[in-house]
Amino acid sequence: MQKKIFLLAMFIVIACCGLASAAVDRVVFYPSGADYTQQLRADIRTDVNGYYVLFTLSGQAEPDTFSIASLTKGVAVNDVSWSRSDLSQSPAAIETGKKIDQLKFKLDTVVSQRQAVQGGIMFWQERSKIQQTKSTELGKIADLVVSNLSKLYAQSAKLDMKIKELKDLIDELRRKLAEITGQGKRVWNVKVSVAAKGTKSAVFKVSYMLRNCGWTPKYKLDAYPATNKLKFTFEAEIRQGSGVDFNKCQIALATVKKRSRISPPNLQKWIIEPVVEEDVVVMERANYAAKSMMVADMAPSPAPRRVSKATYSLWEMGIKSIPAGTIRKYAVEDESWNVEYSFLTRPSISHDVFVSAKAVLKEARDYSAGPALIFMEGAMIGKRGFAFSGTEKTVYFGSDPMLKAERKTLEKRFGEKGMFGSKQTYNWKYLIELKSSRKTPVRVKVQEAAPVSGDKRIKLTVGSKPKAKVKDNKFEWLLDVPAKGKASLEYNVDMEAPDDMKIDFGLGR
Structure with a gap:
């Protein structure tokens, strides 16, 4: 019996260790910024002030949003201090810098090859100017000049194209490097004072907001009046300039609620x-001004007015890897809605007859404001802003x-x-x-x-x-x-x- 209990206890310990090692980092993107949650193991160090652990975070981290909790028994967090460091760079920045150096070396090599080819072209161009006394020799030289110049001109054109490609790649990597490193190319050194006895390392859960990243909703609305259908596509464009590579993280999007004329003009009274x-x-x-002054003197100051803010929705995107310095677009929803189409005209101010679609959905939706491409039966008719909160939505598709x-x-x-x-x-x-x-x-x-x-x-x-x-x-x-x-x-x-x-x-x- 004791042996079975011991084996069961060992199984639980092994299972718990497996779960701990399988912990996945989580990133919640907001329209501006991202909330990053990690589990980090750190060595416990000591100095004159006692025990501490040290973390290096991206320079885009916001200290005021930082929170930390110990996941190791017997280790408690006391206080946290922050300092800037100009001596370190993120791994992503270092790797990008290496790629730039490699491309610059290739560029120098190709430029040298083009200079050699241009030298050959100059040689054969000069050779064609030498006068020969024998007609048979003139013919041979002419053939050689044409043959060699043709080859050299083709090589020069290919090398010019290669040089342009390499320059474009270097410019793109430099832009990426600027996004990764941010202003000043600095990182944060976070020193966390802890209480620990006889523990060499510990696991911590840290969470903080990152600047220079976020996401924008992108919509596509395609109307099909003949079938009373509306094809709705929702994509998310994620900007990742935090300086941190998100490798196999749980990604989520927080939709915080926050105008060619496509809708008909308003009628005046x-x-x-x-x-x-x-x-x-x-x-x-x-008379009205005098009365207003008298009323203002007697009336009390208006009471503060509470403005209700709508809650946000969360879109779980699953496990994804998003390197620093990139912009990625992901599909969120692709649906076909049953809608009721209407046609409206106000002839005194426009000859147009405007088309609208009214959708009544079974479940409430929450789509934050973003740009939308408006289509009619597959043909694009314009762009406009789009937002949807609730179960009913009317969308205009311009004039028919x-x-x-x-x-x-x-x-x-x-x-x-x-x-x-x-x-x-x-x-x-x-x-x-x-x-x-x-x-x-x-x-x-x-x-x-x-x-x-x-x-x-x-x-x-x-x-x-x-x-x-x-x-x-x-x-x-x-x-x-x-x-x-x-x-x-x-x-x-x-x-x-x-x-x-x-x-x-x-x-x-």
Whole structure:
């Protein structure tokens, strides 16, 4: 029985040691910066102040974010101190520097080869100028000149191309080196005072933020109205200039929440109201200012207002290796959404008919703001910013080139009516026509500004065929446009007001 217990205990110890050795470093990228968590084994040293361990961290580490905990029994952390060192470089920087030196040596060799070839070209060019007395010798020399110059010119062209390639590689590595080392090419020396008795080394869990790195979301939205589908692609572009090579680390992305016109223009309000004389306006403004000062004197100071901040989402990317000084792009999601497509036009301010897709997803999404490529059936139509939080999202896909809208003024008439002309009247009448080159019928929502009376003495009467729905001071119609056909509507606005009233007709002027 004791033997079985001993064997079981040994198995647990071995398993625990295996787990400890298999610990994987973790990096959480934010839009700006990264949170790096490691398990490090360090030798325990001693000086006049007692026991300590020493870590060398990237110069991009932020000391204020550093945290450390001992994972070894009997070892406790007391305090931490930081100092800069100009004598060390990260392994990645040293390796990159070696590659630059090797490429520079190759470049010098190729340049020397090109100089030798150019010398040969000069020799045969001069040789062709020597006059010979015998025609047979002239022919042989000519053949040699042509043959050798052809070979040498070809070699020179190849060497020129090789020189350019090497220079481009050196420039790219120098850019990478600048990203790896950061400003000053310095590192952090972190001295951690510990309490330890008879322990030669210990394992610590350290965590800190790194600058000069982060990630940006990249989106692609491709609309397919004929099938009510929207292809959605989400990629992450990771910038890695921390000075640390992330080798087989758990990578995660934190999506912190943080404009060619693709969406239709906004309609202005149509308000018909009396014209107010300038001296009345000045007097009203003065009265309003006086009243505002009196209210301000009596009112208490506004209380502080709490602004709620949305939480972030985390995208687990799995185990990946991301060397320092690189930019990597990874696919995060690639989906096909079922959406409802709509067509909207506001003909008084644009002939365009805009396409939008409304997605209603089963689960809430959280996509932080980033650039998006907008496509219509595989053809790119523009770029815009994109963000999505929740379950519903409407995306505009620009104007449909196969649909056009036009508004025509049929009538704009002023008159008087009633005894002694006691009333003034105004009448507007419009025609809206939609044309389609599509092979299938389409339903289009038409919106126009609906007039609002700015004075109870101004009476407005509206009519339309088909009948309009008035919502938020807008006329709205739903028109079914046949395939390769037309559809139209008419609407009118009639106004009555006192004869002596000066009127600002707003959008109807």
